[in-house]
Amino acid sequence: MRSFDLPVSEALPGLVAALDSGGSAVLAAPPGTGKTTLVPLVLAEGGRRVIVAEPRRLAARAAARRMAWMLGEPVGERVGYAIRGERRPGSAVEVVTTGVLLQRLQHDPDLRGDVVILDECHERHLDADTALAFLLDVRATLRPDLRLVAASATADTGPWSRLLGGAPVLTAGATAHQVEMVWAPPPRPVRPPHGMSVDPALLDHVALTVRRALTEGDGDVLCFLPGVHELGRVAGALGGLDVLQLHGRAPAEVQEAALRPREGGPPRVVLATSVAESSLTVPGVRAVVDAGLSREPRMDHARGLGTLVTVRSSRATAGQRAGRAGREAPGRVYRCWSEAEHERLPGRPRPEIELADLTGFALQAACWGDPDAAGLALLDRPPPAAMRAARETLRAVGAVDEEGRATGRGRKMARVGVHPRLARALLDGADHVGERAAEVVALLSDDRRTVDDLVAEWRARRRDGRFREEVRRLRRAIPRAVPNHVPDDETAAGIVVALAFPERVARARDGGYLMASGTAAEPARGSRLGGAEWLAIAVADRTPGAPSARIRQAVPIDEETARLAVGAVVEDEVGWHDGDVVARRVERLGAIELTATPLTRPDPERVRAALREGLRREGLGLLTWTREAEELRARLAFCHRILGPPWPLMDDDALLESLDLSSGGARRRADLKRLDVSAALRGLLPWKCAARLDEVAPERVTVPSGSRIRIDYSGEQPVLAAKLQELFGWQEAPRVAGVPLVVHLLSPAGRPAAVTADLASFWREGYRSVRAELRGRYPRHPWPEDPASAEPTRRTNARRR
Structure with missing residues (x-):
């Protein structure tokens, strides 16, 4: 091996000693120190076989090539790599993605390897967290000799040390190149990110900042943006410059060009997503421009919709990106936000287990023998609601039984190496469309999206070499029986998509679509999909607060395909609709109504329940x-x-x-x-x-005049309202249920004259003022001096002649 003076070298003796004595260690080494490349080669000395797990395919390939270069040999001799659909075996060091590592652990928990390094564990990818939990199980039960290294680019190593049983933490210093901080917020306020939307004004400002960085420095510029769409937008604004777009799905030749040193010519601009935050070194970079945005997964479990959303990057992420400017020489980082905004950013990104669809994780746990993941050594527990939703999906596709244990079908699905929904579509779709199911699933498992018409995307992708390789891999998982009739592309794609996402089968309604899940959806303006009666929706997302989901990719289908995927249910419905009881027999695909006929003899109990619901709603x-x-x-x-x-x-x-x-x-x-x-x-x-x-509680009470007067029970106390002359001689009103009546004494015209609960006191003290006020207005009615002894009456005095 060539001699390399890298900062991580100072930590290597302690790391080797820690592994020899305790079997595990945590390595904290900033980007550019050699933790991804030099450490595996040193640990492989003496005949050990080292497995390095990387979270991304691009990083796995690049790390293997760099280590092979350090050894002065091609990839495939002592250093190799394995990613989904592609493998170049190595005899001493093999770099794999965390997804491949999980597949190997499920297939062969003994794991033919002596040391496993989980690189970039600080990024908290779900596969990496799961792999570490499985590895700890393996070491505790099958391989006590297995050595584990958790490698992090940040200093926040305490949680991994505790997870590894108090493993020692080894630290390597950063490269001593200074990075100057330049705060470069937009001159005018920009809209905050919303869903996948980024204000074009911010992207225009980023492009201007890239040009500024080129004029103020003498090297290449690395610019971080949240996604492929934003890369294209900024690239378009940098016309006339040498621009490369680096992301996980970029063509291999573009990836290799970005990772090769520039050989003369003007400085170049590398626009990158998060793939360039760690593991990879982009040579020649002297300046970093950071847009300050990241993409995180979000899952709407109620609607079965997963999506990526744009968020403000954390301070830890900003630190990772800034470090890229000082890997080879002093540099600058241009942050497109203010220093005051920086202090308000979250400290670190949220772990993926808190945010993502957990269906794949739940299947991994079930196949591992721990359906609830209760026994797995995880830094963060999976959210209960997300796990419940995941288990429901797995039961629906037959991957687990009622207790959550993996079925034989579920284990077969897990070995396919794609999301369980897609594995189900591959296995069941092959019965209807043969090996074409592999092509559609390969397309669905690739997150590149160019058009919303999935069939058009499929036809364009058939010429892609990497796509064809993934198709060959998936075909090996399909039973060899081929259906007698293989349908056309559109029918085949529709069947496979509908089987993968039955809740997203949708029917046209009111200018948009209604999915079987009950969620409304709309195609993009001008999309040709809008004319179809039925759609199988492959990709949809819903911005928080939006009334409808946005269809990102779909294929037209017919009702027969919809019925095949969702399964029709016929049921009698009796309910309160539009202000009345409606009783009918309905055939549905989920929330989509196919037919409805009136019920002539509905269940009386259900009718009563509907009437009660109507009263509850309308009062x-x-x-x-x-x-x-x-x-x-x-x-x-x-x-x-x-x-x-x-x-x-x-x-x-x-x-x-x-x-x-x-x-x-x-x-x-x-x-x-x-x-x-x-x-x-x-x-x-x-x-x-x-x-x-x-x-x-009598309805009426007889008063001294002989009248039967109604009692008013509507207030806090019962009220007796009677004309004053009818109560002469009554010293006390009766009680009802022990409660005294409140007496409203009325004038001859029936208007309130006085209120009392103590008649005797009123006759003595209150009557005199009432008599003085009313006798002049009502001269024909009796107004005796002594009402307590007067004769009660309903009549007036006789007219005087």
Whole structure:
């Protein structure tokens, strides 16, 4: 091996000693120190076989090539690599993606290797977290001699040390090249990112900042942007410059060109996504321009929609990116935000396990024998709601049983190496479309999107060498039986997509689409997909707060394909719709209604439930409340308030639950209007209460004049309202249920003259002022000096002649 003086060298003796004594260690080494390349080669000395796990394919290839160069030999001798669909074996060091490592652990937990290095573990990718948990299980049960290294580019190593049982932490210093910080916010405020949207004004500012960096420095410029769309936008604004776009799906020749030193000519600009944050060295870079944005996964479990969203980068991510400017010489980093904004950024990115679709993780855990992942050594527990949604999906596709244990079919799906939904579509779709299922699944597992028409994308991708290699790999997982009739491209694609995402089968409705999940969706403006009656939607996302999901990629299908994927269900529906009871027999694909016919004899109990739902939504005003019914309700409410059960509650909620709506065979809104509410209220009374109602809360009371006056129970206390002359001689009003009546004394015209709960006191003290005020206005009515002894009367005095 050639001699290399790299900063990580100072940590190597301690690292080797820690592995020899305890079997595990944590290595903290900033970018550019040699942790990804020199460390594996040193650990492989003495005959050890070293496996290096990288989170990205691009990093795995680049690391293998760099190590082979350091040894002075081609890839495939002592150093090799393995990524999905591509392998170049090496005898001493093999660089693999974390996804490939998980596949190997499931297939052969003994893992033919002596040391495993999990590189860039600080990025908290879900596959990396899962792989470390599996490796700890393997070392505890099968391979106590297995050595583990968690390698991080940050100093936040405590959690990994604890996870590895208190493993020692070895630290390598950063390259001593100074990086000057330049704060370069846009001159005017820009809109914050929303969903996948980035303000074009910010991207224009980034392009101007790149030009500024070129004029102020003498080397290449590395510019970080959140995604491929933004790379293209900024590249278009940098016309006339030597621009490379570096991302995980970039053609191999572009990736290799970006990772080769520039040989003369003007400085170049490398526009990169997060793939260039760590592991990779882009040679010749003297300046970094950072847009300050990242993409994170989000999963809407209720709607089954996963997407990426644009967020502000964390301070830790900004630090990683800035370090790229000083790997080879002093440099500058231009941050397209202010120093004050920087202090408000989150400290570090959130772990993927908190954000992503966990269906693949749940299948890995089930195949490992731990369906709930309760026994796995994870830094963060999976969110319960996300795990429940994942297990429901796995049960639906037959990958796990009711207890969450992996089925034989589930283990076969896990070996395919794609998302369980796509594995299901591959295995089941082959029965209908043969080996074409492999082509469609290869397309669906590739996150490059150029058009929303999936079939057009498929036809264009058939010429891509990497695509064809993935198709060959997937075909090996398909049973060899081929259907008698192989359909055309559009039908084949539709069947496979619909099998992968049955809840996204959609039917045209009101200018858009309704998915089987119940979510509305809309194609892009001008899309040819908008004319199809049915769609199988491959990719859709929904911006928070938006009424509909946006269709990113789909294929037209027919109703037969929709039925095949979703499965029709026929059920009788009785419910409250548009202000009335609707009873019908409905055939549905999920939330999509296919046919509906009226039910002539609906279940009476379901009709009553629908009527009750109508009352709950629209209120008890749907009933006809006569004066008798309203007064009876008030009397019963008074009895419950004063005496408690078994006198029934009379509030709206209680009546909604207790009223008998079966009287007269009520079936519609109009029947509610005809319901005898008084009889229904009396039907709520236990027989003992019914027998005592007139005694406990009489409807009327006889006053001294002989009149029977109605009692008003609608307030807090019962009220007796009577003309003053009818109560002469009454020293005390009666009580009801032990509660004294409040007496409203009325004028001869029926207007309130006085209110009292103590008649005797009123006759003595209050009557005199009332008499003085009213006798002149009502001279024909008696106004005796002594009302307590006067004769009560309903009549006026005889007319004087």
